[in-house]
Amino acid sequence: MTSAKALLLLLILVNQQLLTADAELISLTTGAIGAGAVGAFSAIFGTYSYIKCKFNECCDDNWIPGNVAHKLQQEVDEKLYGQHIAQETVIRAVRAHVSKLKPSKALVMSFHGWTGSGKNFVAKMIAKSVFKKEMLSKYVHLFVATLHFPHPEEVEKYKEQLRSWIHGNLTLCDRSLFIFDEMDKMPYQLSIFLFLSNGGMNAIVEKTLENYHSGQSREAITYKEMEQLIKNSAFNEGEGGLKTSRLISRHLIDYFVPFLPLERRHVIMCFKDYLRSRGFPTNADEIEELASQLHFFPKSSPIYSVSGCKQVEQKVDFLYSDYVHEHYKKHFIDDL
Known part of the structure; x- marks a missing residue:
């Protein structure tokens, strides 16, 4: 040639x-x-x-800027409520990882806790802090077990496909983020892997309730005591457990991060944040009314939100639907 x-x-x-x-x-x-x-x-x-x-997005400093830990710290401090353990653990883990030019392995964290407690929320915060295009970055890869791996009998095929797919994408950019949502059944260095699961949530709730009834503050719960609790329960719960996974036997997960169930005061903070983001008034009585539409548990002393902050947007949008309609109608008439 x-x-x-x-x-x-x-x-x-x-x-x-x-x-x-x-x-x-x-x-x-x-x-x-x-x-x-x-x-x-x-x-x-x-x-x-x-x-x-x-x-076009490339694997360079323009699209993947530095100062990740500082940006993540700001995001978490301003928007994450009631999760002091997750807040400290995630910040320190990410800071330690990104400070190394050549880490010996990828950072792997496993998030556990009740629905709506902030697992997906923190994953999005990490993506926002690392990539200019946030969750829309082509270097952020989200897998949902029920969507991408629906058939348990084909697990070996999924494993091979996943191995090949991850290797191919890391070849394109070693600074990648992989998020596995509800990966209870599924089995490189600069990358970050996040496993999101409801596994261990019952044990987390029991420990949080025990702490509450003993009169201790929520913040008195430590990472050390929760880490072992998750290891003992999250991977041994029915068929969805990861007790046979090599992720555990080979100690590939660096941090088991607990997300505690959210109290009413935390949900109210979520309502305030979303109302501000939409430009709606933050009337205390209306926020209390919104919070009252959610369900709390346990029945004996309803302290924790069943859905965490997951239904906040839905409740606010429904309440203010008439307000939004009138607002747009007024602007439409003014423009005629």
Whole structure:
């Protein structure tokens, strides 16, 4: 193959759209390539890469900026309620991981807790702190067990497909985020893996209730006591447990992060945040009314929200649907 043809081939591999280019576009001849061709290619490729990455997401500092721990700290401090253990553990784990130029392994965290307690919320915060395009980044990969791995009898096929898929994406960018939601059944270095699960939630609730009834503050619960609690329960609950997973036997999970059930005061904070984000008034009586529409448990002393903060948006949008309708109708009439 001549050098000119080799150069054309390299450009085609970089961008499939260049398949329409003619050989005449490359003003290099077979007899006069040498070092000049290398320099020309470097200039062309450098210019192409700059333009491409200016408008399209690339695995570089422009699209994956630094200062991750600081941005995540701000997000968590401002928007995560009632999760002092998760807050401290996640921040410290991410800070320690991103501070290393060449970590020995990927950071792997397993989030456990009640529905609506903030597992997915924190995962989105991490994505927002790492990637400019947040959850829409092509380097953020979300897997939902019931959607992507629906058939238990095909687990071996899923494992092989997943292994190949992860390897391929890490080849494209080693700074990637993989989120596995409800991965109770499913079995590289700069990447971060997050496993989200309801596993262990009963044990977490029992411990939180025990602490409440003993008169201790919620913040008195420590990571150390909850970590072992999760290990003993989350991976031994029925058929969905991970007790046979090599994730456990090979100690591949770095942190087991508990998400405690949310109290009424935490849910009210979620309501206030969402109301502000929509530009709605934060009337105390209306917020109390919204919170009263949620269900709390246990029956003997209803302290914790059954749905956590998961139904906050739905409740607010329903309450203010008439307000929004009148607002848009007024603006529509004004524009006529």
